[in-house]
Amino acid sequence: MSQHTLTVTARETTGKEAAKRMRREGLVPAVAYGHKEEPVKLAFNAKELRDIISHEGSHGLFNLKQEGAPDLPVIIKSLQKHPVSHVVISADFLRVSLDEKVHSTIPIHLTGESDGVRVEGGVLIQALHEVEIESLPQDVPEHISVDISGLEYNGAPIHVSEMTVPAGITIITDGETPVAVVNPPTVEPIVEEPLSDDAIAEVEALKEEAEEDKEESADKN
Numbered sequence: 001m002s003q004h005t006l007t008v009t010a011r012e013t014t015g016k017e018a019a020k021r022m023r024r025e026g027l028v029p030a031v032a033y034g035h036k037e038e039p040v041k042l043a044f045n046a047k048e049l050r051d052i053i054s055h056e057g058s059h060g061l062f063n064l065k066q067e068g069a070p071d072l073p074v075i076i077k078s079l080q081k082h083p084v085s086h087v088v089i090s091a092d093f094l095r096v097s098l099d100e101k102v103h104s105t106i107p108i109h110l111t112g113e114s115d116g117v118r119v120e121g122g123v124l125i126q127a128l129h130e131v132e133i134e135s136l137p138q139d140v141p142e143h144i145s146v147d148i149s150g151l152e153y154n155g156a157p158i159h160v161s162e163m164t165v166p167a168g169i170t171i172i173t174d175g176e177t178p179v180a181v182v183n184p185p186t187v188e189p190i191v192e193e194p195l196s197d198d199a200i201a202e203v204e205a206l207k208e209e210a211e212e213d214k215e216e217s218a219d220k221n
Helices: 016-024 046-056 197-220
Strands: 003-010 027-034 037-045 061-065 072-081 088-095 102-111 123-126 130-135 144-147 178-183
Touching (some): 003 046, 016 027, 016 088, 027 046, 037 046, 046 088
Parallel strands (some): 003 061, 027 088, 102 144
Antiparallel strands (some): 003 037, 027 037, 072 088, 102 130, 123 178
């Protein structure tokens, strides 16, 4: 299961200008809230979170480590990103208790290869990309894998109820929801559009010109 450590510091300043100054210094403003406690304003190094996400992902338990204070267990509630550069510009953390279950939305990764695709030329359709689960914070996985090697060409889909998940995880998403299926390839019909009046006139003119050339050639012979 995914557990991460992120170093944070307390911050006193708020507002857009203060946030801009922090970002110029490579810091990201954040708030940790929930669990019936007062929100805590924090800041962390942007590169440190970026490295965690790129190598380990953003799901699972985060232990916020602050000098002189006990680690604060949280999960990422939301990350706000710059609309152009897509870098994280602020974060909301949700406090959690290690003995209380939380709801999470986890990505689905398809694994394996179906003969319906490889041999028969079918098209793999992933109908569901995320699944809602309930688990203890320390048991939240980075993703859930679904093996699609048994999917048949134009056959029945894999449903959520058929997914295998690690111990301690309960799926909340409706079990009848399809996850993936192999469909026949879609062939777009060729539609012949009628010629316009101008196009018809041009074709007739070319025919007449061809006939004239044919007659001239016959006269020369």
